[in-house]
Amino acid sequence: MRATTIHAPGDVRFEEVADPRIEEPTDAIVKVVAGCICGSDLWPYRGHNDIEAGSTIGHECVGVVEEVGSDVKDFRPGDFVIVPFCHSDSTCAHCRAGVQSACVHAGFTESGQGEYARVTQADGSLVKTDGMPDDALLPSLLTLSDVLPTGWHAAVAAGVKPGGTAVVIGDGAVGLCGVLAAAQLGAERVVAMSRHEPRQAIARAFGATDIVAERGKEGGARIAELTQGIGADAVLECVGTDESMKTAFAVARPGATVGFVGVPHGVELPVRRMFQKNVGLAGGMAPVRRYLPDLLERVLSGSIDPGKVFDLTLPMAESPEGYRAMDERRAIKVLLQP
């Protein structure tokens, strides 16, 4: 098959690779109908993560089941499925506790920007729709693979509940989905921190009530102003840098929780402030499967339209241009179609 591969920082290609195949009886092979580029794909692209030259990249996709292993009971070739980026058996102690991303049989989608992807633990991971969905729904369905459940997880981990103020740090696709989640979970005031007009517009469409364009100390001062000096009841950290984590703790009110879902790179926690102000930290890699049934229902009923985070669609063969567009912040999130 052909798939997106990474060879070195800035060197992404669309080329011939070995077909994924059934390796375990619990596996399924999915023909990718739509895939996309994740903010976390930019970490290796920008040289912040180690790269195994020539390996496939891309962990977000939806598609049609092509083939299943002998132990797969709930899926058949032809089923349209959402593929969570992390696979889980949904039966072990960690899955039952709602931490499917730490499943004892955890696996990951490795060629979501290619023609086919292998799903380990198909029965425990995949969720299907009733027949082939309408094309117009594809972008929103694709967000269920990672970006929406990840933003949702930030809001849940931060303890967003009806009333109160939630502050979202990061205006990438995950942060925007965090805004959507905070609004859906009933936060009265949802503050999006963003300097970019097109992203501010999506944040507002997703339910942001306030936009703070300032960063660092000035950003913190604006949040203090908006909350009468109290601070935010819930903070969603959707970036993963030391600067964004510092801002998160700076704007959290005493007793609040920071929900973090940005893959941490070089983060040092302000443990003294956490102690003195009783500010907690929760979250991590999103247990996508835990949220999927609820989020799929919200998408199918039309109550949310998270597909708005995609502002560029390209043929899959042009994935290198998709990476450039996201790296240069010309695009928020890129959808790829074979």
Ligand SMILES: [Zn+2]
């Ligand atoms: Zn992702």
Ligand SMILES: [Zn+2]
């Ligand atoms: Zn498990």
